[in-house]
Amino acid sequence: MADSEHTPESNVDVLIIGAGPAGLMAACWMAHCGVSTRIIDKRGTKIFCGQADGLQCRSLEIFDSFGFADRAWKEANHMIEICMWNPGPEGVIRRSDRIPDTIVGLSRFQQITLHQGRIERFFLDNIKKYSKDTIRVERGVIPESLDIDELKVKDQSSYPVTVKLRHLTDEEATPEQQINGSKISDGLFRSNLMHEDDEDDLIRKSKSRVGTDEIVHAKYVIGCDGARSWTRRTLGFELQGEATDFIWGVLDIIPITDFPDIRMRCAIHSAENGSLMVIPRENKLVRLYIQLKEVTPDASGRADRSKITPDIILNAARKILSPYKIDYEYCDWWTAYQIGQRVGTQFDSHERVFLAGDAVHTHSPKAGQGMNVSMHDTYNLGWKVALVAKGIAKPSILSTYQTERRAIARDLINFDHRFSRLFSGRPAKDVMDAEGVSMDEFKESFLKGNLFASGLIVNYGPSNLVVKVVDEPEKGELSGSTSTSIFADTFAKKQALATGLPVGMRFNSFKVVNQSDARPWHFQEKLKSDGRFRVVLFAGNILNPPQKSRVEQFCDALGAPNSFFRTFNPTSPPLDTVIEVLTIHSAKRTETDLIRDFPEILHPFNPHTGWDYDKVFVDDASYHEGVGDAYINYGVDRERGCVVVARPDQYVGWVGDLEDFNDLQRYFEGCLVLSTHA
Known part of the structure; x- marks a missing residue:
């Protein structure tokens, strides 16, 4: 040779x-x-x-x-x-x-x-x-x-x-x-x-x-x-x-x-x-x-x-x-x-x-x-x-x-x-x-x-990345994956919170409006393929005091030192290199103020670049493109909202209520390595 x-x-x-x-x-x-x-x-x-x-x-x-x-x-x-x-x-x-x-x-x-x-x-x-x-x-x-x-x-x-x-x-x-x-x-x-x-x-x-x-x-x-x-x-x-x-x-x-x-x-x-x-x-x-x-x-x-x-x-x-x-x-x-x-x-x-x-x-x-x-x-x-x-x-x-x-x-x-x-x-x-x-x-x-x-009816089965009920025909196929168990009636209640976002399917796209500058976006455009998970907070009617209180409690849990958001993301800016939080609310845009009405964790402050103006959106009319009806199309209650996890490939991994923070915590603990950036 x-x-x-x-x-x-x-x-x-x-x-x-x-x-x-x-x-x-x-x-x-x-x-x-x-x-x-x-x-x-x-x-x-x-x-x-x-x-x-x-x-x-x-x-x-x-x-x-x-x-x-x-x-x-x-x-x-x-x-x-x-x-x-x-x-x-x-x-x-x-x-x-x-x-x-x-x-x-x-x-x-x-x-x-x-x-x-x-x-x-x-x-x-x-x-x-x-x-x-x-x-x-x-x-x-x-x-x-x-x-x-x-x-x-x-x-x-x-x-x-x-x-x-x-x-x-x-x-x-x-x-x-x-x-x-x-x-x-x-x-x-x-x-x-x-x-x-x-x-x-x-x-x-x-x-x-x-x-x-x-x-x-x-x-x-x-x-x-x-x-x-x-x-x-x-x-x-x-x-x-x-x-x-x-x-x-x-x-x-x-x-x-x-x-x-x-x-x-x-x-x-x-x-x-x-x-x-x-x-x-x-x-x-x-x-x-x-x-x-x-x-x-x-x-x-x-x-x-x-x-x-x-x-x-x-x-x-x-x-x-x-x-x-x-x-x-x-x-x-x-x-x-x-x-x-x-x-x-x-x-x-x-x-x-x-x-x-x-x-x-x-x-x-x-x-x-x-x-x-x-x-x-x-x-x-x-x-x-x-x-x-x-x-x-x-x-x-x-x-x-x-x-x-x-x-x-x-x-x-x-x-x-x-x-x-x-x-x-x-x-x-x-x-x-x-x-x-x-x-x-x-x-x-x-x-x-x-x-x-079209590629749009792909529906992934349950695993540690997709929290849903195991169907009988899927059990053999799932032998190699760590399935996150959930009871059928519990899952049905969670899925009902966002009927237009089936768990296991890709996050469909409807128009929303940026709260800060009134520009309309297809929401899917914000789910970039950069390796990050997204927690999408449907904040509902943020101007309704009881709902605003629910959102604040969710954000308090999100900001706690031992939460997944603090555990997996770095402690210094940018704060969202692994998990990003995006918000869609349903109140009138012109009656809502980004800094006054939304907790800081939803629009983080960077001492070098100021507030983040690209994370809070509203399901409201835009000047030139009408209304996207995102809440209707996603099947989410306009008053109470819900929380949805999108995987890095835009597929829905978890749906839950604002009070289901412990379940959300378990989702990320099931698929991510703790203390990556500690």
Whole structure:
């Protein structure tokens, strides 16, 4: 071997393997939380064309919490309507229905499309800004081995995961392209039609050169390295599921066509030639997902990718769209894949090495879920790893990653299994056609799918981060997490205090007005992804003396020396680096005074910068944007209010009354490390 005699070694809190959207989301958390991190990727460059393109509502809410949703919103194509096309009585396709692409009223954002490369660029810029350029994607770097020292995994000061890395040449880090004579960029090297992985070959080539290896000792490793994950294989974990016989091609083109709905999202079923989905994109591009009826798997269950070209995919689209014509002069990218749904057996090893995204669940891309759910995995995981690595949160919260995200992965697989088969099936000719797909059933599935695909119906089960009642089906799934017990009738009373903020779901957003300067805000804009928990005090009618007394008693408890707020936050400004208190009251803004009517702890005083004017809000009319009706929409009593805990990822963890301070104290004692800043 040509290895150097002195292999360099280093320590890092978090090593992220894979710099796609899931890996970059994890790195973004580390940048915002100030955790030492390295992120590696075996490819030499980020994505410049193709791959994923759909961004769902929840993803945009998350981007906004990091500070770059506006960039995606401005560049993207906005998806407003879905058109369904089905065969008429004579067998010719016709528009049969229109539905909104995003269910109205669910979010302040709607679904958009923008190619993955731009999204990666937004992440990279954000990571550079918040890490002060200390976290950079190291490209052309591949892991060779991974070992976990099981004797050290319980020691929070140790670096129990040892990873040997190899550095590649530019040529080795560039995936093979231009197969089948095509000069257009293709994504087949990432497709599930690929039979082999190239890691062993790349490692062998790297070993032939001196000085290409290094050893990294990490507290935590996050494997975001795709459907053929090296990390997953190295851990000995598997994906379980099945592939279908359905082969689909993908074309990103600027279309020349007389099809009238080419700038709408369309689901098109032809009578005999298969199905097609139209996804309008930015810069005049349109993505076509096309069922390839003439390409079938071989005896091994895999399709021969050498038989798939852009021309074959386009000809399949022409047959489906007939009698409409379609052609192109410019094709940006193309690929093909075989529909299959698989989910990982395990999401972590010793709660030190984690898998996320395609490494633990794969499915068809037509539901626009791959990139979104992958990013949501690491949005769930990133802050937990960051806070444990910093000694702020208890290691026990790490088990909630598998319990929370595995349930979502299973829901996704079940949804995609049903949806992809309905999409790929032949339309029923009449009610007696048992083999055909009912178009009414397909529409119903599409509508339900839109709700699921929005990412807004995720509902996490009970744990030490989510205080709610354990349902019987959840008990097996919760075996690894520390569940905070609560009786059903007690929980029902607490949840009734804020019916519009279900415990375990994301904190929905409605307009409120800043008490100090009258500016309206979507309240969710104040729940930034910076690693902090929020205690949201719905203070009710603060001008009513009995209610004001309740608020003052709550604030006295909050300010007591042994309260969670004093225990976990530092004693000198800023006072809210771990837990921030935000207030929404319901009295008239013009009759209320920040300093006179609200205890100091709700708007802390800093001797260098004065009062904090950005923590107290009111559910009242704004001059230009009307009333947000926050109390009504959150289901909170305008007189008595309540208290809600939002986790660092904006999910509701606890709801209680102003008098339930001891329960609130126990919540934080259950998930945070005492005396962190004492």
